[in-house]
Each structure stands twice: as C-alpha cells, then as structure tokens.
Amino acid sequence: MxxxxxxxxxxxxxxxxxxxxxxxxxxxxxxxxxxxxxxxxxxxxxxxxxxxxxxxxTVEAPLLAVVGGSTGAGKSTLVNSLVGRRVTNPGLLRPTTRSAVLVHHPDDAHWFGQDRLLPDLVRVQEHSDDRHALQLVASETLPPGLAILDAPDVDSVEKANRTLAAQLLAAADLWLFVTSAARYSDQVPWEHLKQAAERSTAVAVVLDRTPPDAVRTVAAHLARMLASRGLKDSPLFTVPESTVSPEGLLDGSAVAEVRAWLVSLAEDxxxxxxxxxxxxxxxxxxxxxxxxxxxxxxxxxVAAAAELRRAAETAYDEATRRAVAAATDGTLLRGEVAARWREFAGTGELLRSLEGRVGLIRDRLVNAVKGTGQQADRVAVAIESAVELMVLDHAEQASATATAAWQELGTAGPLLTGTDDDLGRASRGLRRSVEGEVRAWQQHLTELVKADGADRRTARYLAYGARGLAVTLAVTVLADSAADDPGGADVGRTLLDAVFGTESTTTLVAQGRADLERRIAGLFAAERRRHLGRLDALALDPDxxxxxxxxxxxxxxxxxxxxxxxxxxxx
Incomplete structure (x- = not known):
C-alpha cells in the first residue's frame, strides 16, 4: 500500500x-x-x-459538476447545450426541474451505482418527477472523467425542490453556478455561494441570458461581488442571450468556452x-x-436533560415522602375508615370473632367489642379506598408539579407532545394499581398474623381470627404512634399486645408499615418513570x-x- x-x-x-x-x-x-x-x-x-x-x-472517480442556481436562469438549457442533446427538461412553467439528472460518459457508468455518490437517491433510466430519484443518462458527447448533474432551483417555490438542490450542491466537486442579469444579485443563491466559499468548494459562475450590451457591466459587477465574498479565483463565463432551438439547445458557440474549460479539466x-x-x-x-x-x-x-431529570425527581421525591407520611401518621383514620373501625371494634364482636380466651383484656373489652367478619371486610374496603384516594391525590400533584417545572424550564417541548399520555395527570391505570397493592398489603398482614400466631393459638383459632387480627393490624399501622388515640386505634393496639405480646406486636406493626411504605414508593416510582422514561427515550449519551x-x-x-x-x- x-x-x-x-x-x-x-x-x-x-x-x-x-x-x-x-x-x-x-x-x-x-x-x-x-x-x-x-x-x-x-x-x-x-x-x-x-x-x-x-x-x-473513490478519489479517482469522475469530476462531478453540479449545475445550480436561481429560478429561470437557464440551467437545464445550459446542461442540454453542454451535452449537445436534450437530456433534461427546460420549460416556461416553474419549477421545471423536479428530480436530479446526471449525465456521464458510458465508460463511467460504474462510478454512479446505488452504493456510490448520493446513495439515498434511487437510480432510474427514464425521466422522473420523483425527487428521490436520480436519472442516469449516458452520453458519449461528454468526455470520460466528467459528469454533469442538473439540480432544481435553489430558490424554488417548492421546499422539497430547495432541499434537493441543497443536497445535490453539497455533493458537488465543482459547482457551476448559473445566474442571469435579472437574478445575479438574488440573496438565496449567494447564501449557497457563501457556504461554498467557507468550505473551499470549487465554483465556476456562468452569467446566462444576458443582453449583449449589458454583458460587460453585469459581469464586472458580478466579479466584484464574487471577490468580496471570497470567490475571486472562481472562473466567470458569460453566455449571451440567444435563440433556443426546438430541441432546447443554445448554439454551440454560446457555450463553447464553458464546455472547453470542463473538458480540459476532465482530460487533465x-x-x-x-x-x-x-x-x-x-x-x-x-x-x-x-x-x-x-x-x-x-x-x-445533556445539561438540559439533567435539569429536567432533577425537576421531575424532586417533584416525585416530595410526593412520595408526603404519601408515605400520610399513610402512617393517622391521616387516613378519619371519615369512612374511622366510622367502619368504630363499628367493628366498638360493638364488642372484635374479640368474640376470635375463639378462646385472650386473658384479662378480653374480660375488660368483651362487652364493648361485638364486631363481625362482615364488618371487618367493611373496614378493609374503607382502608383500601382511603389509601387509593390519598395516593391518587399525591400522584396528581406530583405529575402537575413535574410537568409545570418542565414547562417553565422551556426545553421539554418535544417530551410533552406527540402522545395521548398526559404527563400533567396521574396515569390512567394508577387507580387499579393502587387497589391491587393495597389488597396485596392487607393479604400480607393476614399472612403475618397467621405466621406469628401459629405458636400461640390453635389452627382453628387462626382460621377464624386472622381476618379480624389483620384488620386490627392494618388500623394500627395507619395510626400515628405519637398521637393519643388516632381514630380509636389504641383499642386495636391493646388487643394485639394481648394476643401477641408487646414485643411481637411492635415487630408486626413495623413489618406491616415497611411493606405499605414499600408498595407506595413502588407506585410512585412507576409514576415517576412516565416522566423519566421520556428523557431516557431520548438516548442522550452524556459522553x-x-x-x-x-x-x-x-x-x-x-x-x-x-x-x-x-x-x-x-x-
């Protein structure tokens, strides 16, 4: 090598x-x-x-000269005239050129396959209005080593044409910029010429369709404009205004200078x-x-994404903290929960639902506690509803706070649109998820009291008393241990102490509380992922x-x- x-x-x-x-x-x-x-x-x-x-x-591939310029400058007519036959369609209607036409010598055809230059343009052999097509035209009138590509107008009224023109010009080894006396000072072409100068792209300029008496004046002004824009070394050719043949060609003498220069490049x-x-x-x-x-x-x-992440995490961290606190500070032992608990514990059936004696505490409470199994279920349902509403309320606040923070930062527009999932609200499936978690938590409490009571009571006692004890444990978990009597929960704690002993009851309450907090945190983690998932989907690599x-x-x-x-x- x-x-x-x-x-x-x-x-x-x-x-x-x-x-x-x-x-x-x-x-x-x-x-x-x-x-x-x-x-x-x-x-x-x-x-x-x-x-x-x-x-x-393929540095050795033919030189690609892309012919581009303003609307009506005569690009297609110039291409046809340089080739010596009609290979692209000029016309009065604008825009004329829609797809790209590339003319090359037959021996150079292999250089322009699909895997080469402009690979996203489909190769075709016939004229096409498909902007995603590249029409290949073989012509022996062009010398080997030179290819000419006719591009759409850079200032076309159709955006797709302008986009294609820019793409083709960016693929040029040489830009043959075609303008006219009427269009040479137009802004859009000069923006492309500026880019060409900045990238040292080879540029040649053809002043076309210019009245003979104006050629010298316009050419001089155009040359000064080129020099002031870093293109003083760009060749400047003039093509005087003349009659176009029925085949769409100028007289050969009109383009002889341009053609001779291109041929010399191809042959050298x-x-x-x-x-x-x-x-x-x-x-x-x-x-x-x-x-x-x-x-x-x-x-x-990356910095903006980190800022958005912090805003969302702060909103959900605070909501999680508040929800966990509300679940264990006695807040939920009000309203329906308190009413159902008093019905259950205050009628005297709570202890009666448990077979056997429970010591002196039963003697003191037996006349006051008359709850039934059905009433225990009502307490469980009330607890489920209370936790559900509390979680939903905090989740709504978290979603609204996180979304408002994102909107205020002003960078999250693409994350907040284009989906039916409204990040400003809690997820549609949250209610069902909360129901499932609270039921699972209460089932877990039942398993806890069964496991702890296995050595304390007969299997029959546990079969009939586990439900009542689990509800009592649930109320105790929801109570604020620092309060004097949160919703009458002290009755439940007293009973649990009598059944399991103070030390075991403390352990059961801690286990039940930890499980509830874990489940609430898990619910909020899922809600948090709705915001953070949008960020993660961006796949922004910090490196x-x-x-x-x-x-x-x-x-x-x-x-x-x-x-x-x-x-x-x-x-």
Missing part, C-alpha cells in the same frame, strides 16, 4: 467515526438555538453520506484531481470545525459530546498528516 493510499484509508476511518459520533449525538430538546443546530448536524451527516465518504473511497488528470482534492479537503476541514459546534450543543442538551470532539480531532490529525505529506512531496 502506498503512503497516499494508507493515508486515504486512515482518513476514511476517521470520517466514518465522525459520522457515527454525529449520528449518536441527537439534539432533541428545545435548548436555545437547537433548531438551527439540528439542521447543521443533519447537513453534516447527510454530506458525509452523500459526498465525503463516497468521494474519499492532475487538474481534475486538484479540483476534487480542493473541494474534498475544504469540506472535511469545515466538517471538523462544525462538529465542535455540534459537540457544544450536545453538552447543552456523546466528547466522542464528537475526539472524532473531529482525529479528522484534523489526518488532514495535518496529509498536509505534511504533500509538503514533503513538493520539497
């Missing part, structure tokens, strides 16, 4: 890495300036795919290579520079900015090596 080939291979590897790093560095959040930088990033990716990588792999291998290298190197240099701008934008995206910068530096390193090699060869 020669030194040049080895460098080209290493440059290709560096460019592929830059492409991949840019692909892995999206800019989804509405950070200030992100809209413009998204365009920049996508343009870098597109041009790497459309031009830089294919050209780097060194000159052609110099143009290709100039444009390719300038584009690569610009890409490496612009990649750092994208990297900075990625850093801002993406570093990867882009590293890849850009590698490209610059390869360019520096190329420069040293070229200097050494000239020495």
């Amino acid at each position: 020669t030194a040049s080939a080895d460098h080209d291979s290493r440059m290709l590897t560096a460019l592929v890495r830059l492409h991949d790093a840019l692909q892995a560095a999206p800019l989804p959040l509405d950070v200030p300036g992100a809209a413009e930088l998204r365009v920049t990033r996508q343009q870098l990716i597109d041009q790497l795919e459309d031009y830089v990588l294919p050209r780097q792999m 291998t060194d000159a052609r290579s110099a143009v290709v290298r100039q444009t390719l190197d300038g584009t690569v240099r610009a890409h490496a520079r612009e990649a750092h701008v994208v990297a900075d934008a990625v850093s801002e995206q 993406a900015d570093r990867h882009v910068r590293d890849a850009a530096r590698r490209v610059d390193d390869r360019r520096f090596e190329q420069s040293r090699r070229d200097d050494a060869s000239l020495a």
